Amino acid sequence: MREALSPNKARKLRGRCGGGKSIQVAKGVTLPTPTGGCNCKGACIDPRICACAQLNGSDFPYVSKDGGRLIEAKAVVFECGPKCGCGPGCVNRTSQHGLKYRLEVFRTPKKGWAVRSWDFIPSGAPICEYTGKLMRTNDLDNVSGNEFIFEIDCLQTMKGLDGRERRPGVLPLPTSSHQEGFDDKKTESSAEYCIDAGTTGGVARFINHSCEPNLFVQCVLSSHHDIKLARILLFAADNIPPLQELTYDYGYVLDSVTHADGKIKVMPCYCGAKECRKREKRIALELKVILIGLGNISAFVPSNIVVCDLL
Numbered sequence: 001m002r003e004a005l006s007p008n009k010a011r012k013l014r015g016r017c018g019g020g021k022s023i024q025v026a027k028g029v030t031l032p033t034p035t036g037g038c039n040c041k042g043a044c045i046d047p048r049i050c051a052c053a054q055l056n057g058s059d060f061p062y063v064s065k066d067g068g069r070l071i072e073a074k075a076v077v078f079e080c081g082p083k084c085g086c087g088p089g090c091v092n093r094t095s096q097h098g099l100k101y102r103l104e105v106f107r108t109p110k111k112g113w114a115v116r117s118w119d120f121i122p123s124g125a126p127i128c129e130y131t132g133k134l135m136r137t138n139d140l141d142n143v144s145g146n147e148f149i150f151e152i153d154c155l156q157t158m159k160g161l162d163g164r165e166r167r168p169g170v171l172p173l174p175t176s177s178h179q180e181g182f183d184d185k186k187t188e189s190s191a192e193y194c195i196d197a198g199t200t201g202g203v204a205r206f207i208n209h210s211c212e213p214n215l216f217v218q219c220v221l222s223s224h225h226d227i228k229l230a231r232i233l234l235f236a237a238d239n240i241p242p243l244q245e246l247t248y249d250y251g252y253v254l255d256s257v258t259h260a261d262g263k264i265k266v267m268p269c270y271c272g273a274k275e276c277r278k279r280e281k282r283i284a285l286e287l288k289v290i291l292i293g294l295g296n297i298s299a300f301v302p303s304n305i306v307v308c309d310l311l
């Protein structure tokens, strides 16, 4: 990968601010109706009063420094939503404020497209949301490939299933979520819903896997409390200097992708980390993998993102 940016080669593409296209919902999938929120006015300040702070363990998950930073990774973050009394500037809406950093989609020698920032990113800062088409995992037969499928598996993270690290401080979800999908006795690990960014989505779809990532995945609930349909946000795991490639751990099950004949599909990992596991872990989907043409990536890239082909 060449490090130097070439302004002549860099191309600004048109698109929407705030991470690109928002979530589209597939036919047959219904988003839950917004749940009631807090009664705070203007901004949420007192965690003893804010009903949303109570859901986060009686505190706000964010500090307002640098426009909002997540204090620590959580099983799930409860943000204020449409039914809350607070306004859009509330710190407990940090992931809803859109892209804050100048991101660049660039070409790598071995991993295809990748993403980096022109700005310094402080630890805990929200980067972008994984957007695309929200669909049932069972309906995936009809999509073009699994390169851009993100399974919404917050439940597995919460329960530490499939080798995922169980995050500390897991709080019981509100009653509605228990009814909607959080069953303590359930050990089944498959995600019921996923986000397909194959044909629509934002810049998150270009972020590659690393075994030593500088981002982490955070499930966020803001307009409802159904964990199966949580929003997927990427946050900075560290202070990230400008031009360092942004990566997260795809965290899927090793050797779970098979060809049609049942043979394991080995996916080499080129993350370059010292502790690289040497294999990109992929999801357990028996799908034909068809790379979609990236001739027109403008559909995925908002206007404050630059695309730069460095090959």
Ligand SMILES: C[S@@+](CC[C@H](N)C(=O)[O-])C[C@H]1O[C@@H](n2cnc3c(N)ncnc32)[C@H](O)[C@@H]1O
Pocket (backbone or CB within 6 Å): 110, 111, 112, 113, 114, 147, 148, 205, 206, 207, 208, 209, 210, 268, 269, 270, 271, 280
């Ligand atoms: C969500 S896409 C990421 C963007 C992709 N690089 C592109 O050009 O559109 C996931 C795909 O990127 C490639 N990829 C991501 N991380 C990789 C890694 N560490 N090593 C090799 N290939 C990787 C794989 O082809 C993977 O299926």
